[in-house]
Amino acid sequence: MALPELSYERILEDNMSVGLSLAAGIGNEDDFSQYKFLAIPHYRLYFGKRRAAGFFIEGNVAVASVRERDLRYEATNGNYQVSDESTVNFGVGAAVGAKFLTKNGFTGEVFGGLGRxxxxxxxxEAYPRIGITLGKRF
Known part of the structure; x- marks a missing residue:
């Protein structure tokens, strides 16, 4: 399973930002590709000496389209019946991480967290907030 993510972040002040991350689950049906799509707006508070860089904490909410798999046993013929249904879920989560900034504006970050x-x-019941990202500050 893979859950690639594309993010945009807007710096509000030297120590805070807001952003939006969009993720799409890819993989075949045998994988754990329950997450079809996630939209995760987030707010970050930075504790570094540089502008919007260093250690941060993140609060986020999520809107997710997930595949709910239901497995039922039929006693009459002894077979299992599998049904898939897409549902939209809403969640709240948090993450911690660190953002690194080069002199020419390239960024790298490592973060981890969880949402429910x-x-x-x-x-x-949950969605992941784990990643290593590379980016460019404009």
Missing amino acids: FLGDSRSI
């Missing part, structure tokens, strides 16, 4: 989907009776 709201509501009950979901087979997928």
Whole structure:
């Protein structure tokens, strides 16, 4: 399974920013490709000496289209019945990480965290916020 992500971040002040990350799950049906699409707006608070760089904490929310897989056993013929249904889930999460900045504006960051989907009776209860990214500051 792969969950590639594309992100945009807007610096509000020297120590804070807002951003939007879009991710799409790719893989075949045998993988854990439950996440079809995620939109994750986030707010970051930076603790580094440079502008929007260094250690950060992140608060985020998510809107996700996920594939809910239901496996049922049929006692009459002894077979399992698998059904897939796409649902839209909403969640809240947090992450921590570090952003590194070069003199010519290239960035690299490492972050990790987790979010939890709201509501009950979901087979997928969480979404990941783990990554290593490379980017360019304009």
